[in-house]
Amino acid sequence: MSEPKLPPSLAANPLLSRWIAFLPDKTARIASGKVEIGQGIVTALRQIAAEELDLDLQKVTLASGDTEIGPDENYTTSSLSIMASGAAIRAIASEARSLLMERAALRLNCSPEDLKVSNGAFLQNGEATDIDYWDVASEIDWQRNATASKAPKASNTYKIVGKNIPRDDLPKKVNGGGFIHDRSETGMLHARMLRQPSPSAQLSFLDQEAIKRAAAGEIQIIQKRNFIAFVAEEEWLVEKAARAASNHVTWTGTSNIPRGAADARKLPGKAAVEHFYGDPEPISPTIGKSLRVSVTRPYVAHASIGPSVALARWKDSKLDIWSHGQGMHPLRRNLALALNIDEASIHARHSDGPGCYGHNGADDAALDAAIIALEIPNTWIRMQWQREEEFAFEPVGPAMQVDIEAVLDANGNPIDWKTDIWSPVHVQRPGAAGVVMLGAQSLGAVAPGGDPADPPPERGYGGPRNAFPAYKVGQTHIHHHLIREPAVRTSALRGLGALPNVCAIERMMDLAALEAGKDPVEYRLSLLNDDRARSVLQRTSELCDWSKRGTSGTGKGLGIAYSRYKNIAAMAGVAVAVTVEEEIRLEQIWAVADAGLAINPDGILNQLEGGCVQGASWALKEEVKIEGAGIISTDWDSYPILRFSEIPEINVELISRPDDVSLGVGECTVGPTAAAIMNAVAHALGEPILDMPLTRERVMASILKN
Amino acid sequence: MEKISFTLNGKEVEVTEPDRPLIYALRNDCNVKSVRYGCGLEQCGCCVVLINGSKQYACTLPTHAVANKSVETVEGLSTSEEIHPIQQAFLDEQAGQCGYCLSGMIMATKGLLARNSKPTRAEIVDALDNHLCRCGAHSRIIRAVQRASDLMS
Structure with missing residues (x-):
């Protein structure tokens, strides 16, 4: 018999401890690399885990997008969170339940078949026992690889999966909190960018004094090559600086795209890498009535309702990051590469952001914050993009x-x-x-x-x-x-x-x-x-x-x-x-x-x-x-x-x-x-x-x- | 340093730098984070608050404009004992996806229901039309306002 096939997310992160922990407060913490982007995933993944573990939903928490706790599941994309992370969490929870049952059976000197679980407490032949998951969890070595050898529950027995459970994150969000934008750290400094207008543009002159006058208060200007940022304790000062800055800077070599050049109808004929899929084209044309359709769509935007934000702090040779990007493990890799620091020295955590429909400005904002944090160590830097910056610099969907x-x-x-x-x-x-x-x-x-x-x-x-x-x-x-x-x-x-x-x-x-x-x-x-x-x-x-x-x-x-x-x-x-x-x-x-x-x-x-x-x-x-x-x-x-x-x-x-x-x-x-x-x-x-x-x-x- | 005072969710507060837009005073000095920065241009409605009961954009309004006035935000709606029916209605309808636009819509709803306790669908749409939602939760948001109207009558 062949080994059961692990769901792909699990195969990439086989250690049980990456996914599940039984905490002293009598909760089970599930971890996922997938993050909340307004789609309700955190609630749905908790439902899957609670179902397999026979736990009330309240006893299951989800740690999502944390490089120190959870698995690397790449990005939250392509309608894959339930299919990938859900499948992994179902397998993990099912396996954990079975390991805990075996352990409890040893303690109670009975067969696992005699045991049932009610909200984490073991029942032996229907009678209450004095042990629960948390009593035996510490006796299990969770630093082992998942086997996915236990069959999950049959769907016709589901009590939590399939229910319209209200979203976990919404109560905060209708009550004034819940977003990365709301995080406030002691001594935190606010930051804004003056962006290089196009990849080819080179800074020729930056009138720092004029920008400082426009801010009319104490701001710091970080300028490294074509990276320009404004930092201050008071957010309004950097906002003023950023709004004024484009009048006080000269760039050379900025792109100059003619009007209409980006129209979708102008794509055919441009230099391209050619790919062919499907059946080989017939040598002679197929005989029959031929119909043609030609559709275009232009470049389109994510146009998230709020601008990108990130928080970063460089302290004791460690970089802490909060971001609303789609994947914290990839973000950590990308930051390490961009900053030329060790990946292990970065702790990236997800915090909910405004609607995310793909690769938007979130990752870039995180790097912006990190670059400044390295310049001003031991202090939390809060980077917030301006509205026009979000529109102008997010990666867009192609024409x-x-x-x-x-x-x-x-x-x-x-x-x-x-x-x-x-x-x-x-x-x-x-x-x-x-x-x-x-x-x-x-x-x-x-x-x-x-x-x-x-x-x-x-x-x-x-x-x-x-x-x-x-x-x-x-x-x-x-x-x-x-x-x-x-x-x-x-x-x-x-x-x-x-x-x-x-x-x-x-x-x-x-x-x-x-x-x-x-x-x-x-x-x-x-x-x-x-x-x-x-x-x-x-x-x-x-x-x-x-x-x-x-x-x-x-x-x-x-x-x-x-x-x-x-x-x-x-x-x-x-x-x-x-x-x-x-x-x-x-x-x-x-x-x-x-x-x-x-x-x-x-x-x-x-x-x-x-x-x-x-x-x-x-x-x-x-x-x-x-x-x-x-x-x-x-x-x-x-x-x-x-x-x-x-x-x-x-x-x-x-x-x-x-x-x-x-x-x-x-x-x-x-x-x-x-x-x-x-x-x-x-x-x-x-x-x-x-x-x-x-x-x-x-x-x-x-x-x-x- | 110049100071002004106003009433924020029923409490007297005092802030400095009255020339900056109200949103910065509320978020950073008063810890009222529901007032969300969306565009800074009065185009999206994320930052809408009630000032003496009427809708205003906190992203552009200079703080001194609210001197001695009453400012209401989402933070003032619920008490520790009781959730406000508008917030309850939004939760009942799960009326949101990312939720970033909801603060402004909730305050617009409060303003609307105060002057029109039984709005029609068209009146709700009219009251919310200068609020943007990018995730497409509009239908649920309209239902939430209708539900809030029922809960409050």
Whole structure:
């Protein structure tokens, strides 16, 4: 018999003590490398542990994102926290319970089968004993490797998993606390940055006296090469300094990007690394009716509601860091590299931040704080980015163009499917080719060379994420033109390439259905083999009364889309009703998802709903504007997002599959929502708009053209 | 050093440097951390507080503007015995994801319900439209305001 396979997070961190500890206050502390980014993960992971340990939820705490306590689980990304950390924690808790039972059985001189556990206390043949987990925990050597040899509980016995447990972290957050921004340390100094305007820019002159006069109080100016920071006890002084600073500095060699150069439609033809996936392209063209679709989306922003913050202190040759980044172990590695100090001398801890949808400014802010801390030792430094800095310097989601050519047979079914994707790189975490953190770049660090690289197929691709349709489309050829030079720094943003790919696929499905003379839902169902996928799409069409969908071109539209995120995570169907006059008004959104076993159904609904709103916002409104030194959309007027008055009624439903493995939900509705909007607008106008965002100008242009 | 005084959540407080925006006095001198910095431009609503009962942006308002006035923040809502129904309603609806925008929305809700105890959906949307939520918790937030209105009637 082969050894049971450890969940990947556990295989990478096999020591039990990295994951679980039984503390003197009669609680069990679980550790995870995944962190709370507004998705409720801390609560859901506690539910999994409490379930396996037969403990009340109150007795289980979670230490999340702490390099000295928890496991290294890389970054909190890709809808993987429940699938990766959840699986590891389930295995660990189950194994711990079994070890504790064996130990208790020895003490009680009975067989483990005679024992049961009630909230940590052992029962022997149903009778209370005087021992509990904590009595025997110290007799177990937790410095041993997990085996995952104990079968976890059957899902039909679950009492805590599957319940709508309210989030742990929200009570603090509605009561004035809970964020890294709120941390205050004795003697803490506030800091702000004056950023190097583009990677090529070199500081020529900094008028320190003028900046000090503008601050009108005692501030310290840290200037090392192109790294410039202001530090003071009083926050308002550094805020004033930072606001004034751009008037008192001269840079040379700053980028000068012409207006329009960063448009998505200009990506084809730029220098690229070419990747081919799927079936080899046929030597002679496939014979049949050929249909084409070409979709673009511009560079888009995380646009977190709050600016990045970090705290750092260098004391006794040890660097303490608080950060709201997505992974503390990787942050520690990256800081060690950037600061040229020993990784073991850094203790990085996570503290909750404003909404995080990928690789945003958090890590860079942590390095900024650390650079200053090394200059001013023994003192906590609190770095806070300015709003315009957040917009201008966060890594953004890349612009993309996706072209699909589908060839249909005589029955209207696809027999050949060719996709061209033009996209700059989607993940530029520190350490990747050509990537250094902003602070390190300002200090003159040289990036490791090499070609840009997206996540590989086994991690779900970057630009080609979700490029393979869930439908039977015949021979499939994906050509990924990975553009070498993004207009500005790009990195991971919710869903990576999924949104434009799903939009292009779902637009093609509507076109092909029309060509085949079939209803778009019927057509999709005829090309979907998977029963669960079919159920999701069918339920979506029921919820939106698809059968009553009117004719196209009336100004009222109903669109539908389906996708399974990364083709392995949760499945989602979304339908959107719109009214299009001069602009697009969302009337209603319906979303249905199948996420396998739902740990916390209400938490999932919240995520699905949030994905719908963010997907709609990207599709309708958002575009990072790039010109001159870089990003010029640096406030909420120039980078508008969906507002309350633009939010339609949203109905979200979860299909319950308690016997199936949990599937990550964080990103699954984003792509289908944008795609359903695109299809709804095409239905309303009788003509699609294929360049996002679907702004008033584009609607007017489409109406006038027809 | 110039000082001004005002009432903060029912208590008299005194702060210096009255020219700086109120948010810095509240967060750093008065330890009132619910007042969140979002944009510094009155565009996102994270820093909204009530001043003599009406909504104001603490990120731009000079501190001296509140001299001898009453400032209310989230910290003043609940007592150690009882959670305020607006906060309760937000928790009941799990109306938030990251939660960073909620302080401002909760104070806007307090202002709204004080002048209109039974707002319609459209009135709620109107009252919150200058507040941004990036995570997409809008529907739940609207439901939370409706629930708060029910709890308080």
